Amino acid sequence: MTLLSVENLHVTFDTEAGVVEAVRGVSFALGRERLGIVGESGSGKTQTGRAVLRLIRPPGRIRADRMVFDGQDLMAAGERDMRALRGRRIAMVMQDPKYSLNPVMRVGHQLMEGLRQRDGLSRRDAHAKAVEALAAVQIRDPARVMEAWPHELSGGMGQRVMIAMMLIPNPDLLIADEPTSALDVTVQAEVLSILDNLVRTRGMGLIFISHDLRLVARFCDRVLVMFKGRIVEELPARNLMQAQHPYTRGLLDCLPRIGGPRTPLPALDRTADWAR
Amino acid sequence: MALIEIDDLSVTFAARHREVQAVRNVSLAVDARESFGLVGESGSGKSTILRAICGLAPISGGTIRIAGQPVPTRRGPGFSRRVQMVFQDPYASLHPRHTIDRTLSEPLAIHGLPDTDARVVRALTDVGLPPAFRFRFPHQLSGGQRQRVAIARALMLEPEILLLDEPTSALDASVQAETLNLLNRLRAERGLTFLMVSHDLAVIDHMCDRILVMQHGAAVEELPREALAKAQMKTDYARSLFAASADRLLGA
Numbered sequence: 001m002t003l004l005s006v007e008n009l010h011v012t013f014d015t016e017a018g019v020v021e022a023v024r025g026v027s028f029a030l031g032r033e034r035l036g037i038v039g040e041s042g043s044g045k046t047q048t049g050r051a052v053l054r055l056i057r058p059p060g061r062i063r064a065d066r067m068v069f070d071g072q073d074l075m076a077a078g079e080r081d082m083r084a085l086r087g088r089r090i091a092m093v094m095q096d097p098k099y100s101l102n103p104v105m106r107v108g109h110q111l112m113e114g115l116r117q118r119d120g121l122s123r124r125d126a127h128a129k130a131v132e133a134l135a136a137v138q139i140r141d142p143a144r145v146m147e148a149w150p151h152e153l154s155g156g157m158g159q160r161v162m163i164a165m166m167l168i169p170n171p172d173l174l175i176a177d178e179p180t181s182a183l184d185v186t187v188q189a190e191v192l193s194i195l196d197n198l199v200r201t202r203g204m205g206l207i208f209i210s211h212d213l214r215l216v217a218r219f220c221d222r223v224l225v226m227f228k229g230r231i232v233e234e235l236p237a238r239n240l241m242q243a244q245h246p247y248t249r250g251l252l253d254c255l256p257r258i259g260g261p262r263t264p265l266p267a268l269d270r271t272a273d274w275a276r
Numbered sequence: 277m278a279l280i281e282i283d284d285l286s287v288t289f290a291a292r293h294r295e296v297q298a299v300r301n302v303s304l305a306v307d308a309r310e311s312f313g314l315v316g317e318s319g320s321g322k323s324t325i326l327r328a329i330c331g332l333a334p335i336s337g338g339t340i341r342i343a344g345q346p347v348p349t350r351r352g353p354g355f356s357r358r359v360q361m362v363f364q365d366p367y368a369s370l371h372p373r374h375t376i377d378r379t380l381s382e383p384l385a386i387h388g389l390p391d392t393d394a395r396v397v398r399a400l401t402d403v404g405l406p407p408a409f410r411f412r413f414p415h416q417l418s419g420g421q422r423q424r425v426a427i428a429r430a431l432m433l434e435p436e437i438l439l440l441d442e443p444t445s446a447l448d449a450s451v452q453a454e455t456l457n458l459l460n461r462l463r464a465e466r467g468l469t470f471l472m473v474s475h476d477l478a479v480i481d482h483m484c485d486r487i488l489v490m491q492h493g494a495a496v497e498e499l500p501r502e503a504l505a506k507a508q509m510k511t512d513y514a515r516s517l518f519a520a521s522a523d524r525l526l527g528a
């Protein structure tokens with residue numbers, strides 16, 4: 001069943017230097033599955049994710065033939081409808097928890113805020129649910145973390161707290177924008193397996209945005225490869241290593257590998273026809 | 277005798293309420309023309325070791341020798357002609373209001389070296405940038421181009437030793453590949469010695485002959501490149517880094 005369908009999405013910015021076309025005609029559909037979006041920086045991944053939530057601020061503009069989430073027309077929805085969707089049904093986790101958590105509010109307070117205001121839970125119930133959410137992202141000492149300030153958390157802990165916060169309302173779709181890029185590899189692997197497990201057990205849809213093809217291949221069902229605002233290739237994640245498009249191949253081949261040859265790494269040919 | 281010798285180095289920062297021992301009794305030796313890598317999770321003390329070599333971190337114990345001579349307390353011009361550092365973030369390490377020309381010619385002026393114009397043009401050409409880039413400002417360059425400028429600047433004084441602190445971590449994979457190729461070419465052409473930091477084991481493996489794994493400020497395990505490729509590490513920590521390394525995710 002289709003949860004989200006996007007047809008011919010454009011995101012443009014009117015700047016002094018002219019019009020920047022950040023997203024140029026992107027189309028995809030998503031069920032309750034894990035969809036990866038990969039590409040180099042500037043390829044339009046973040047703007048695509050934000051456009052789904054209509055979080056593009058002026059001078060940015062969104063245009064699409066169709067953008068429908070669970071039967072609801074996102075292009076026609078008013079700002080009020082969008083606010084009701086954001087967080088509750090479609091959640092977004094950003095790259096750096098430092099910028100997403102409120103620095104002057106204790107973690108527990110931030111987790112409970114939505115539960116109390118949006119869901120009208122009592123203090124005690126909200127507390128219990130928040131602790132439960134922290135436990136779900138495998139935070140060993142939730143009571144202590146509830147009392148912590150954001151700056152007291154390590155990167156990995158901060159990102160788990162963010163994921164816990166996003167998952168409390170039980171959204172149908174989670175958009176994770178480079179959720180582990182700021183983390184160490186060992187921590188990265190842990191956070192990803194937590195995310196993966198949650199998506200499976202709750203039957204959510206996931207849009208996983210990353211510049212790292214290897215991560216996406218590992219954690220997604222399907223992959224969109226973006227270049228200069230366009231999707232150049234779409235393929236099942238398990239076939240990523242057999243990708244055909246020269247851009248996808250180039251991104252894979254230019255990575256050094258443990259035990260690989262010492263010869264120069266193959267560079268991406270940006271003068272080829274596909275790159276125009 | 278190794279070109280860089282670090283014996284029992286400790287670095288202690290006096291933070292507000294407590295002391296942070298960022299480096300604990302680390303020893304390593306890098307031969308001339310060798311490429312030596314430091315890996316470990318963030319906060320493990322890798323950058324602090326490079327900074328200590330340059331006199332930018334408070335050494336609380338141990339010694340650092342370059343070509344057999346203990347580094348002078350004030351590093352001075354003689355040191356910077358032998359040893360140069362390249363930082364992770366090419367956005368932060370170049371002065372935003374200086375042209376590339378000024379950035380590259382400044383070290384020459386400080387050291388009273390002649391032929392500024394010719395040297396700047398050659399430096400740009402060596403790192404694969406058109407000479408016309410002299411007149412640009414950092415914000416008019418891409419991340420990869422800026423890192424090339426940072427490398428060109430480090431090479432202006434023709435040092436023997438480059439200290440590289442995550443030189444490609446802020447770059448896209450394709451730009452990383454170009455930058456690593458550039459560094460390897462320059463090392464071969466000029467007989468440079470590298471001491472390189474990265475959190476990416478595959479990058480270190482591609483670039484380095486020997487590797488020191490660090491954790492919590494201490495040396496965990498040193499291993500030659502061949503041992504890494506064969507997964508012959510002795511400690512659990514080194515093995516866990518290897519297992520989590522992104523390029524393992526593809527299942528070889």
Ligand SMILES: Nc1ncnc2c1ncn2[C@@H]1O[C@H](COP(=O)(O)OP(=O)(O)O)[C@@H](O)[C@H]1O
Pocket residue numbers: 013015020021022023039040041042043044045046047048060
């Ligand atoms: N406010 C803005 N004004 C102009 N251009 C922008 C703005 N925000 C983003 N862009 C441009 O949109 C393009 C896509 O950006 P983004 O989606 O963030 O890329 P990615 O997430 O793939 O790195 C980039 O070229 C970027 O420069």
Ligand SMILES: Nc1ncnc2c1ncn2[C@@H]1O[C@H](COP(=O)(O)OP(=O)(O)O)[C@@H](O)[C@H]1O
Pocket residue numbers: 289290291296297298316317318319320321322323324325
């Ligand atoms: N100027 C400083 N003052 C206090 N603590 C510092 C300072 N610089 C680094 N540290 C601490 O030293 C430790 C090692 O840091 P660093 O060498 O930057 O690690 P790495 O490069 O391996 O990520 C960290 O705990 C860090 O917080």
Ligand SMILES: [Mg+2]
Pocket residue numbers: 045046047
């Ligand atoms: Mg982005």
Ligand SMILES: [Mg+2]
Pocket residue numbers: 322323324
């Ligand atoms: Mg560092």
